[in-house]
Amino acid sequence: ETALSERDWNRNKTILSGDLDENDLPGFVNYEENSSLIKFTSHGSLPFSTAILDGFIIQHGGDTGVHLEYTSPIVRNCIISENRGGFAGGVLAFRSSPVFENCIIRDNKSSGGVGLYFPKSSLVLTHCTIINNLVRENSATSFAGGISLAAYDGDTELYPASVIGNSIIGNVAGTGGGGVHFGWSAAEVQNNLIAGNTASTRYGGGIVIC
DSSP states (O other), rough: OOOOOOOOTSSOOEEEETTTTOHHHHHHBTOOOOOOEHHHETTTTTTTTTTTSSSOOOOOOOSSEEEEOOOEEEEEOOOSSSEEEEEEEEEEEEOOEEEEEEEESSSSSSSEEEEEEEEEEEEEEESEESSSSOOOTTTTTBOOSEEEEEEEETTOEEEEEESSOOOEEEEEEESBOSSSSEEEEEEEEEOEEEEOOSSSBBOOSSSSEO
């Protein structure tokens, strides 16, 4: 390869794994020592607004796969899978404005959040697949198995989002919004397939808007 356009990220895989002991088993067994994986954060004069994460497999994170704070990277052609976290298994973004393009977020698990959790953040999500993310351990309070765009700590500001051309399938939430939860979000949602999502205890297997 002599140019970025020549690479084949599907065939030549680059894997970032949090499984330090290389002993993980199905069902998130032996994740106790697993590390966090990707974190973008901005402090003072060090913004990450132009950062690009392209063509990686991000898996087996012990505390969320991708964590963003005060930053706006582009995440493209990535697979974010089999990560575990508190608020979010796959992606947690706080006060950020990321762009996700052509990504797969699948088979992540969290105790009180989602596959993608965006408090006080905006989002552009295009041509992504969000599938089989699970929120069950805290079923009394947990919204959204797939995506959550929500206010935080009493905030009532509306945060913009563009969710276009995605597949959101087979995600499970505890309380509501198995596929998508929009809370205090000015979201544009077009041409998405939202199917087979469930909410275990209350309402909105596909979408909750509140």
